[in-house]
Amino acid sequence: MAKTAQTRARILDAALALFNERGTAAVSTNHVAAAAGLSPGNLYYHYADKQEIIRALHHRYAAAHEALWGTGGGQRASLARLRENLARSMELSWQYRFLERELVALLRADELLAAAHRAAYQRRLSQWVAFGEQLADDGLIRRPAPPVTIADLATTAWLIGTGWLPFLEITGDPHDPVQVARAGDLVRAVLAPYLDRTAWEEES
Amino acid sequence: MAKTAQTRARILDAALALFNERGTAAVSTNHVAAAAGLSPGNLYYHYADKQEIIRALHHRYAAAHEALWGTGGGQRASLARLRENLARSMELSWQYRFLERELVALLRADELLAAAHRAAYQRRLSQWVAFGEQLADDGLIRRPAPPVTIADLATTAWLIGTGWLPFLEITGDPHDPVQVARAGDLVRAVLAPYLDRTAWEEES
DNA sequence: GTCTATATCGCGATAGAC
DNA sequence: GTCTATCGCGATATAGAC
Structure with missing residues (x-):
């Protein structure tokens, strides 16, 4: 039982690396099995097919994102937390970048994944709006x-957050921290008219 | 010769419809040939492989986009033209929606396509910046x-423009004109602090 | 749980007649 | 230019031994 969970995790890690590297279309279950050090047949003992692996990875990804923006510990919204969470969100998106790249196509090909994503998505966007409302309520x-x-x-901030990494993948180096940080600069640019002149920099 | 061009166009149209419907991964050259009313072998007379078809579609798409924002006829930037072009851009993106969905993954799989896209992309983004500079120069x-x-x-407007359709594909009806128009509303929201209160609505 | 072996399928691509 | 026929390959998925 513990062994099963461990093997499943190994499969997911191997699949994540391959998907990020080559894209889901170019990666077969055989490739994943080989990378995880398993026989082709054995992989089917743990996962029914490639889609189920993708769903499992999506689950990990969504959970990590939600933990970031949730109201855990009653933390109050602040500009500093906004900046920090944006940076961490971008880092997460990088780790699961195959999802950022292929998400819409993947959702169209898997109704189960689409349902799971829609639910996670709505929760997460309303977290963002609630965060913004808190900032306004507190006069920040x-x-x-x-x-x-x-x-x-x-x-708008959401579209920047989801679009920035794909943008970088086309125009530049998507894992240069300086480049990735520019997503935060854009969000600041959008918020600038609603901030006191030095608020963004000060509260760090 | 004229016949060849016609057949090639038929192939592209059939491929576009299938790609939009099922995604490039699920569509084989055989499917495209059948949908275009050709034998499997004949398709190879016109296009070397699926990637070449995708490149041809991308070319049509990029050309249409550039015509929209170019300085054709010495047209001057205006808020009305911004609104109109945004709407037409969204319509074009819808017609070639498989590209919007899969672009980053496709570029990673085809170096030729990536090069072509990068060039088109940079021209286009600088068209946007130039457009914005004109608006500022003219006091709009x-x-x-x-x-x-x-x-x-x-x-930011660019990220809204490229991200909005995928966003809708996940959350709602991507071809409801009312929904699509909300991309324009978001751009206006970003520009609002720099506009006179009724400028956006007036100049239509 | 993990392996090897295998069955089935469909894609990509070419050859050669018309 | 268009067809039919076909080959080789690799992917998915299952069966059955260990």
Whole structure:
């Protein structure tokens, strides 16, 4: 039983590395088995097929993301926490970058994955909006003038967060920390009109 | 000769429909040939392989996009043109949605495609920045306070433009015009602090 | 749990007739 | 230019021994 869990983890780790490197389409169950040090047949004892492996990886990924932005320990929103969590989110996205790259295509090919993702996604976006509302309630950002809403800003920040890594993969070095950090700069640029001039830098 | 061009176009149209519907991974050259009304062998007379078909589709897509934002006819930037072009860009992205979904993965699998895309991409993003600079020069938007730049705003708008359709594919109906138009609303939200209160609505 | 062996399938690609 | 026929390959998935 413990052995099973361990072997399953080994399969996931091997698959993650291969998927990130070559993309899910170019990686077969045989490749994963070989990389994990298993026979082709044995892999099927642990996972029914490639899609099930992808679903398991997605589960790990979504859980890690949610832990980051959740209200664990009653932590209050702050600009410092926003900056830090953005950086950690980007790091997570890098670790599971095959998902960031292929997500929409993968969801179309697997209804189970799509359902799981939709649920996680909605929880997570509302975490972002709640975070923004807290910032406004605590006077750390000004509220935008209608018709612009906090939700608009949160959605924009979301699109920056999910789009930045793919953007870098096309234009530059996606794992240069300096480049990755520019996602944070863009979010600041969007929030700048609602911040006191030095608030972003000060509160670090 | 004319016949060849016609057949090639038929192949591309059939491939585009299938790619959009099922994704490139699930579509074989045989499927494309059948959908185009050709024998499997005949397809190879016109295109060497699936990647070459994808490259041809990408070429059509990139050309259409560039025509939209180019300085054709010496048209000057305006908020009205920004709104209109955004809407048309989204429509184009919808027509070639398989590219929006799979682009990063496809580029990693095809060095030729990656090179072509990088070139088109850079031209296009600088078109956006130039567009923003024109708006500022003509007093249609205020310039942001440093360190925020026009390029930051253009990049953010870019991320909204490329990220919105995938976002909708996960959360809602990606071809409901009302939904698609919300990409424009988000761009307006980002620009709002730099616009006079009614400028966006007025100039339509 | 893990292995080896194997069955089935469909894709990519080419040859050669018309 | 278009077809039919076909080969080789590798992927998925299962069976059965250990």
